[in-house]
Amino acid sequence: MVLPKATAINLFNPFTEEHEMFRKSVRAFVEKEIRPHVDEWEEAEIAPLHELFKKMGELGFLGLNYPEKYGGAEADIWFTVVFAEELARAGAAGIPMATLVHTDMATPALARHGSEELKERYLMPAIRGEMVSAIAVTEPDAGSDVARIKTRAERDGDDYIINGSKLYITNGTQADWLCLLARTSPGDDYQGMSLIIVPTDTPGFTISKKLKKLGNHSSDTAFLTFEDVRVPVSNRIGEEGFGFYYQMEQFQVERLVGALGGVAGAELVVRDTIAYCQERHAFNKPLIASQWIQFKLAELLTEIEATRQLNYLCAAKIEAGEDNMEVTRIASMCKLKAGRLMREVADTCLQFYGGMGYMEETPISRYFRDARLTSIGGGADEVMLGIIAKLENMNPR
């Protein structure tokens, strides 16, 4: 077993006054700039990300992890924690997802391994909120098994010529550029893949379909096709053939922010349910007087607290610069726990709302639809279990 290293972070309360001020600011922003529009965006099945990101960019929300040199805040991980937790108050999971895809899923590899020129052209405008980004990994025949991707980027002089397709791409109908995982050499293993920045105004790129989903309606999801899409070789992030590894690295923070937002959202739902059960009467007493209901909700709050602490441990490990594999191990646990917990919270709380919970207009019904995603997107629960088993050396002897 890997024992956690002692870190200088106070796990009892990792947040300073500065983090709390930031929390207030993000909370006010979500309250005034997002919440009032969420119903409309859910209905439209898209949110105006250019407009929204511009506002967030001006406030420095979109580059918390990134160097000041590129317009980032160079802040510690706890600001990202606060950001993910506060976005969960948006009232629909689509908005936090769209935002966190941009800040913590499509841009980390570029920031870490991209050339100066590439960072100037794509990372800086993303941090300013002038460009919307997306991460394009999944394909019709390759989701969990990333090594099976078929999209190819073939070398032609100083260019790559890209052919293939990508499925379920968040922000895909409005992104200005994609961080694309493609094969740059033949074969079908982990080697031979590269991450390439593809501007979406390149000829040959098509948004084949805007996809309809069970939930997360306010986030647009697309099926994208590439037909002889030509981009310069200099658009490649880092080394050729390292794409898979960069992507695995990029998945770490993605999984953590997903788990953080998931837990924060779940807590709001449970607390709303408690309030509802205090108001709603059956058999001459409030629902909350039923010990069954009390205990179920108490159990959920316990799970939420435990998962939050696991998330914080992961954040502390990232901040302490711990070994990549160790961070991956804990981040995978966070994502697994959060995904399962959200499903349980959604199901249990909707039950206690009764018929009201089944009505479209109640927030819990939206949550019920939205919460299902975390156990699938960004690596399914079983994929997390696979990673954990592997890192714990559970090989057959």
Next chain:
Amino acid sequence: MSIIVFTRSTPDTAAKVEVDGSGNVTWGDAATVVNPWDEYALEEGIVQAKNGGGKASVIAIGGEMHNDALKHSLAMGLDQAIRVEDDALDASDALAYATAASAAVKKVDDAKLVIFGKESIDVGTDQHAYMTARKLGWTMLSYVSQIIEVDYEAGTIKVEKMYEQGKQVVTSQLPAVITVMKEINEPRYPSFIGIRKASKAQIPVWSLADLGISAPTAKTQTLAFNNLPAREVKTEMIEGEPEEQARILVDKLLEEKVL
């Protein structure tokens, strides 16, 4: 040229404020916020200082809890924050407040405009703004919904004031004290950089001696704080056919003088 905005921390509007067993006002462990009306004053302070090429300062009078409001102000983008505190000062008295406030304004270099929010949400008063203007001998412009023009050379300010009955445009002399309405602007959110700067800032505390005044005598005296009496709610179900129910309901409403 300097613009001065006054602010204070107040309990969060969502907090449950009550009087505890020992007669003190509490709001549990709920956070304090910038007096919501002051956000418009702070925003206007930033804008006017920028337009006039001057500096925007923010002042709070009272104990350490007001540092929260001052830090929020710095995070929004005000240039400097000052807190006035003195054991001898009863800042809950409007006149004592105004005496300290006017002395503080005089201590800031080249102050031309003082901005207050419409009122303080906790104590529900705006007297201190008028009293500050009077103490300074400056023009008082209340309920300002727009600053149309400021001419520092000519020493004039043109504003739109809002009343229940309508609007009024006034041109007046500088220096001036104004109270602003929420229609005046859209307050900004503190940015990450602003927050970082604010959290590092050391906020100077001025005593009455620093202001060169002696403790003003409070004209009001707080005898006790009391909770509002619990409101009695009576529920009465009206029986009968719909027409009958409607008739009884209308009678009752007439009886209660609601209709």
